Amino acid sequence: MAGRQLKLGIAPTPTGGPGKNYQWLDPEIPGDASVDIDWYIAQARLAEEAKFDFVFIVDSQFITPDSPPHYLNRLEPLTLLSALAVTTRHIGLIGTLTTSYNEPFHVARRFASLDLISKGRAGWNVVTSGDAGTAGNFGLDEHYDYDTRYARGLEHIEVVRGLWDSYEDDAFPRDRRTRLFLDRSRQHALNHRGEHFSVVGPLNIERSRQGQPVVFQAGDSEQGRDLGARTADAIFTFAASLEAGQAFYRDISERAVAYGRNPDEILIVPGISVTIGDTDAEARELERTQGLADNDFDAALAEFGRSFGWHDFRQYDLDAPFPDVLHHAERSFRTQSERIVAVAKEKDLTLRQTVELFSGPPRSPFTGTAETVANELQRWFEARALDGVNIHTGHPAQLRRFIDEVLPILRERGVVRSEYESDTLRGNLGLPIPENVHTRARREAADAVPVA
Numbered sequence: 010m011a012g013r014q015l016k017l018g019i020a021p022t023p024t025g026g027p028g029k030n031y032q033w034l035d036p037e038i039p040g041d042a043s044v045d046i047d048w049y050i051a052q053a054r055l056a057e058e059a060k061f062d063f064v065f066i067v068d069s070q071f072i073t074p075d076s077p078p079h080y081l082n083r084l085e086p087l088t089l090l091s092a093l094a095v096t097t098r099h100i101g102l103i104g105t106l107t108t109s110y111n112e113p114f115h116v117a118r119r120f121a122s123l124d125l126i127s128k129g130r131a132g133w134n135v136v137t138s139g140d141a142g143t144a145g146n147f148g149l150d151e152h153y154d155y156d157t158r159y160a161r162g163l164e165h166i167e168v169v170r171g172l173w174d175s176y177e178d179d180a181f182p183r184d185r186r187t188r189l190f191l192d193r194s195r196q197h198a199l200n201h202r203g204e205h206f207s208v209v210g211p212l213n214i215e216r217s218r219q220g221q222p223v224v225f226q227a228g229d230s231e232q233g234r235d236l237g238a239r240t241a242d243a244i245f246t247f248a249a250s251l252e253a254g255q256a257f258y259r260d261i262s263e264r265a266v267a268y269g270r271n272p273d274e275i276l277i278v279p280g281i282s283v284t285i286g287d288t289d290a291e292a293r294e295l296e297r298t299q300g301l302a303d304n305d306f307d308a309a310l311a312e313f314g315r316s317f318g319w320h321d322f323r324q325y326d327l328d329a330p331f332p333d334v335l336h337h338a339e340r341s342f343r344t345q346s347e348r349i350v351a352v353a354k355e356k357d358l359t360l361r362q363t364v365e366l367f368s369g370p371p372r373s374p375f376t377g378t379a380e381t382v383a384n385e386l387q388r389w390f391e392a393r394a395l396d397g398v399n400i401h402t403g404h405p406a407q408l409r410r411f412i413d414e415v416l417p418i419l420r421e422r423g424v425v426r427s428e429y430e431s432d433t434l435r436g437n438l439g440l441p442i443p444e445n446v447h448t449r450a451r452r453e454a455a456d457a458v459p460v461a
């Protein structure tokens with residue numbers, strides 16, 4: 010098997026995610042693509058032909074009329090991924106489900122089902138929900154505060170993993186002769202009574218070929234990083250520069266070691282956008298013009314409130330200093346809001362300038378000729394600023410150029426695979442299959458018995 014290789018994912022938000030309010034005007038994007046399963050199947054197959062590791066479906070459960078088009082009208086991730094599971098064979102299928110508004114039993118059961126339907130290709134992206142308004146859709150007056158959100162998140166993951174091990178791999182003899190369907194000694198109740206969840210178990214579904222679904226984590230606060238380092242197989246993040254990526258990578262590795270984990274078993278996967286042109290200058294210009302076409306100031310101003318609990322910034326004087334609004338972010342996307350406020354303060358920006366800075370055309374490090382983009386990806390990968398990338402697919406022509414022009418260069422250099430190594434997500438990501446905890450306990454107990 011080849012050495013370490015760059016992992017590849019795509020995150021399709023066809024009609025336009027945050028900051029892309031007019032992406033859907035692209036003539037190649039059907040206006041209803043975000044609810045069109047055929048569109049997703051075509052994307053997943055395209056990515057699978059190019060030997061991507063996974064398709065990632067982001068999600069949230071609170072919208073306003075100012076939410077980006079893709080968020081306004083979209084399919085529930087696990088339902089969507091189940092359809093992809095039966096129309097693809099190798100590519101991993103990762104979906105976001107929040108620990109704040111789902112019971113662990115539901116989450117465990119749904120991902121275990123996807124894992125069996127896909128024959129070992131499921132992945133769970135754990136989030137705690139940054140949209141404070143989600144509370145109102147689930148019978149709560151207020152979203153959980155950060156400490157509670159992440160404490161629930163940790164306990165939630167532990168319960169889900171416990172439930173996934175309800176059956177040992179040899180639990181079902183299904184012996185027609187002896188009429189033995191279940192070996193009762195291999196079925197395990199959980200009997201969890203914790204601070205946030207009480208779950209008796211067992212879960213009514215067996216493990217898949219990859220043992221358990223892969224657990225991703227996304228959340229960048231201190232609490233979020235701790236949760237990822239402590240529990241996750243892989244982490245979704247963002248990286249503004251190679252140095253920022255390296256710092257994040259080191260930070261997670263150190264936290265993982267402190268939790269007694271092997272940091273090589275946690276993959277760091279930032280989301281990136283890619284723009285390719287015939288020359289570096291042409292690519293930069295395309296990035297700028299497309300960025301301007303994909304958004305306008307009014308849409309950006311309206312959407313700007315999202316990380317501050319959808320606070321309405323349209324009420325302020327655009328040319329006055331950035332307003333004092335951080336308290337609105339307390340139970341929302343606080344980490345992101347703190348970053349915005351810090352930059353506005355440091356650079357002494359008005360509201361207009363702040364919105365323009367954060368929503369203006371992006372300057373991605375992965376913009377240039379195919380060769381430039383390939384070089385940058387390889388450089389970041391080798392410098393351990395990342396283990397893989399999660400490509401936010403925007404305009405279809407650009408995804409095609411990435412697949413047709415950048416990947417062959419990386420393949421030639423051995424940076425990405427030419428063929429799938431495995432047909433499970435864990436196998437392709439190079440992650441170990443977790444041994445069932447009960448099997449391990451029995452094995453260890455047997456090993457401990459002195460031989461007479």
Ligand SMILES: Cc1cc2nc3c(=O)[nH]c(=O)nc-3n(C[C@H](O)[C@H](O)[C@H](O)COP(=O)(O)O)c2cc1C
Pocket residue numbers: 066067068069070105107135136137138139140227228229230231232233234245246247280341342343344345
């Ligand atoms: C790279 C990244 C991707 C995320 N994706 C989602 C998502 O798909 N759905 C969601 O509700 N929250 C998502 N989040 C938000 C986190 O779940 C978290 O609730 C939010 O960022 C606030 O927590 P934080 O301050 O720890 O980042 C994402 C966060 C990051 C950093």
